[in-house]
Amino acid sequence: MFRECSVYVEQVPDWVPLDVDTTVVASGVAEVALGTALVASPxxxxxxxxxxxAAFFIAVFPGNISQWANRRDGFGLDTDKKRFARIMPRRRRDCQTLPTTGSAP
Known part of the structure; x- marks a missing residue:
């Protein structure tokens, strides 16, 4: 399930107080749980x-900024342009989470 965790390590900002591997695994577990809950919940x-x-997406967003600001490769994002281009679609996804689940008008 968590075979390729190393690519996620590059997204963990240096200021996160937890061990990087712990952060990556905890984030992965949370993503799987949230995805399952979104599909299976009444x-x-x-x-x-x-x-x-939405709160989770906002909480992990600094990882996208960190990857760009610190010029860390991962997910095929091996240039500043590619890393920056990933940021805005993430924000759009974050904003769409609430209305598509009925959390906001």
């Missing part, structure tokens, strides 16, 4: 799950 719970997912 309709009445989707707004709450959507709010939690």
């Amino acid at each position: 309709r009445r719970l989707r707004p709450a799950v959507g709010a939690v997912a």
Whole structure:
């Protein structure tokens, strides 16, 4: 399940107080749990799950900024232009999470 964790290590900002490997595994577990909850939760719970997912996306967003600012390769993002280009679609996804799950109008 977590075979290729090394590529995620490059996204963990230096200021995160936890061990990098612990951060990567915990984030992966949270992503799998949230994805499962978004797909499997009853309709009445989707707004709450959507709010939690949006909060998670916002919480991990500094990793995208860190990868760009520190010029760290990963996920085929081997230039500053590619790393920067990834940031805006992530923000759009974060903003779409709430309305698509019924958490916001």
